[in-house]
Amino acid sequence: VMLSESGGRSVQAGGSLTPSCQLTAATGANLCGEVCVGWVSQAPGKERLGVAFIYTGGGSSYYVRSAQGRFTISPDDAKNTVHLLMKSLKPEESGMYYCAAGEGVCYSDHEKPERYDYWGQGTQVTVTS
Numbered sequence: 001v002m003l004s005e006s007g008g009r010s011v012q013a014g015g016s017l018t019p020s021c022q023l024t025a026a027t028g029a030n031l032c033g034e035v036c037v038g039w040v041s042q043a044p045g046k047e048r049l050g051v052a053f054i055y056t057g058g059g060s061s062y063y064v065r066s067a068q069g070r071f072t073i074s075p076d077d078a079k080n081t082v083h084l085l086m087k088s089l090k091p092e093e094s095g096m097y098y099c100a101a102g103e104g105v106c107y108s109d110h111e112k113p114e115r116y117d118y119w120g121q122g123t124q125v126t127v128t129s
Helices: none
Strands: 001-007 010-012 020-024 034-044 049-055 062-063 071-076 081-086 095-103 121-126
Touching: 001 095, 001 121, 020 034, 034 071, 049 071, 049 081, 062 071
Parallel strands: 010 121
Antiparallel strands: 001 020, 020 081, 034 049, 034 095, 049 062, 071 081, 095 121
8 A cells, every 4th residue: 555645835823734645555456445544643853643544434533632623534535535624723733744544444542653554755734823
């Protein structure tokens, strides 16, 4: 599985951003129905933390407490893409945002980076005050 992020940029505090993650299987198969896809953030000098994740085969999405009510993760099966709508962004949410995928359904501990098998290169999000 290959993952490619796009859509990161600089935005003012309080603004919105929607990075996207393109999923590609080596065999060319549609994987959107088979994996748990998460967005994992890493602020400078800090560890990675999953902020939102969803099983693209259907079911609930999960969000860390700080993201609840402001972030929305949504798959686009037709395009093998998963989007992350982020609203009311804060300067402390600046950092690299990685798309990651793990085989099978999502569990609440998919906040942990070690739950993921595949990673993208990341896209930079900068929130200015």
